[in-house]
Amino acid sequence: MYSQRGATGFKEKGKRKSLWHGLRRDKFLYLLMLPGLVFFILFKYVPMWGIVIAFQDYSPYLGVVQSKWVGFEHFNRLFSNPDFVKLLRNTTMISLMSLLFFFPMPIIFSLLLNEVRNVVFKRILQSIVYLPHFLSWVIIAGITFLLFSQTSGIVNLLLASYGEDKVDFLTNSDMFWWLLTAQSIWKDTGWGTIIFLAAIAGVDPQQFEAAKIDGANRLRQVWHITLPAIRSVILILLILRLGHVMDVGFEQVFLMMNGAVSEVADVFETYVYRMGIQSGQFSYSTAVGLFKSVIGLVLVIVSNRIAKRLGEEGVY
Numbered sequence: 001m002y003s004q005r006g007a008t009g010f011k012e013k014g015k016r017k018s019l020w021h022g023l024r025r026d027k028f029l030y031l032l033m034l035p036g037l038v039f040f041i042l043f044k045y046v047p048m049w050g051i052v053i054a055f056q057d058y059s060p061y062l063g064v065v066q067s068k069w070v071g072f073e074h075f076n077r078l079f080s081n082p083d084f085v086k087l088l089r090n091t092t093m094i095s096l097m098s099l100l101f102f103f104p105m106p107i108i109f110s111l112l113l114n115e116v117r118n119v120v121f122k123r124i125l126q127s128i129v130y131l132p133h134f135l136s137w138v139i140i141a142g143i144t145f146l147l148f149s150q151t152s153g154i155v156n157l158l159l160a161s162y163g164e165d166k167v168d169f170l171t172n173s174d175m176f177w178w179l180l181t182a183q184s185i186w187k188d189t190g191w192g193t194i195i196f197l198a199a200i201a202g203v204d205p206q207q208f209e210a211a212k213i214d215g216a217n218r219l220r221q222v223w224h225i226t227l228p229a230i231r232s233v234i235l236i237l238l239i240l241r242l243g244h245v246m247d248v249g250f251e252q253v254f255l256m257m258n259g260a261v262s263e264v265a266d267v268f269e270t271y272v273y274r275m276g277i278q279s280g281q282f283s284y285s286t287a288v289g290l291f292k293s294v295i296g297l298v299l300v301i302v303s304n305r306i307a308k309r310l311g312e313e314g315v316y
Contacts, residue, residue: 102185172260
């Protein structure tokens with residue numbers, strides 16, 4: 001009995017010593033990590049205390065401590081709301097279209113960009129496709145209106161000049177989801193290539209040389225060497241993207257939404273804005289936000305476990 005306790009105590013002491021030694025050895029790395037850690041603690045973890053108001057009838061005058069507890073009343077109200085199915089449908093479809101059409105675009109573009117051999121042209125092209133990312137959604141929405149407005153949009157003016165009928169791009173509910181997806185592709189495809197280009201740069205050049213000797217053309221080199229090399233990066237980003245499946249971007253949807261397309265444009269984020277900011281229903285809007293977060297967390301955990309079973313690294 002004594003020897004077992006002594007061995008356990010010795011192991012624990014050895015672990016503490018090893019931990020302290022690691023901290024002293026890598027102290028500068030931990031100092032570099034400190035600002036990011038403080039940021040996440042102050043702006044990500046501390047505000048999580050506010051989640052409790054989702055289970056309260058919160059009043060700003062009473063505060064969190066004195067507000068009345070109502071349990072899952074706000075969640076029951078959300079699930080029984082006639083608009084819940086519409087909100088879930090719109091949010092899911094916009095995210096699904098983004099996942100199917102936007103997510104692969106940075107991968108495809110990075111593969112194409114990697115094949116450009118002229119260094120100067122490659123850098124100029126990179127800079128051009130990066131620029132839209134730095135434009136705000138207000139500017140993107142303004143450009144969209146200038147291009148696709150039915151009365152004075154450039155596209156409709158060109159169609160009219162050729163004798164074609166004008167198309168109501170902005171007020172057609174059938175086109176709204178496609179319009180949002182096209183905006184996302186144009187704005188963030190270039191920015192998304194940064195990670196994939198960095199992953200491609202880490203591929204051993206000797207593999208390409210060996211493939212050339214074996215007679216593989218550029219397409220086969222991409223398929224059999226480049227894509228397998230960046231597969232883990234693609235999978236990790238896909239898992240992280242699934243965690244935001246309920247987040248479709250408030251600014252983009254809010255700026256593009258109008259009365260004609262409200263039936264397909266209203267998502268959880270715009271609903272939270274109306275309920276929380278405009279109506280002052282803080283507890284109810286927090287419950288909606290918590291529901292979104294739980295769905296994202298479940299999707300990340302499930303997709304990560306699937307990735308692990310398939311032999312991939314996963315996120316954690």
